[in-house]
Amino acid sequence: MKVKLLLAALVAAPAVALAQAPNDAQIAHIVVTANQVDIDAGKFAQGKAKGKEVKDFAKQMVTDHTAVNKQAVALAKKLKVKPEDNATSQSLKKGGQDNIKNLKTMKGDAFDKAYVDQEVTYHQAVLNAIDNVLIPNAKNQELKDLIVKVRPAIDGHLQHAKMIQSKLGK
């Protein structure tokens, strides 16, 4: 499983490295897409998860990422930035759809484990994107500040998912 996870992380990493230097309109689109992908996964998982902790985590993902997206959309509006679709957004979206497709084939404990594994990989990939692509390239200070401010929550989700993952592994 460890090997599989590592592979998944490696596969996810180039996807976010595709956009060499996204502009602010593209960054705004990536932020909104990244949140939406995890909202969709969370909505799907909260209905199908078996364990309470996994179900609660899925609900939390929907709540947190919905709140962040509201802020991001409001900021884009305020800055008069029209989010612009791009390769990174498309690969995030495709990855999210593939993940849900994979989850649809599972149930019970296997479902819980697969969802949590995906969440660990996903949040790690998003953190990498924040550090290596989004923060270094964001030109507008308010946009940059929003991403910097959200980063600890993403890291929190990663730690939370890892904690549940280690319990499920037992």
Place this chain on the structure above:
Amino acid sequence: MTIDGSAYAPSTITVRKGDTVTWVNKDPFPHTVTAAGKFDSKSIAANGKWSYRATQAGDFDYICTFHPNMKGTLVVQ
């Protein structure tokens, strides 16, 4: 005490026994203030707050159970 940007500020606070401490959540999503077996705010909503009366002396490390990378310490003298 504030919770903002998924961090407790200040991260360590010292109070006297009997004092009441209030955490205000300025983030747009919920957090908790949880010292396992000692105190637990449960979910503090966005823009919500939670108060705790410190009745026991000691150093209490707490976390947010939703974002376990968030850490704070309450020192009660």
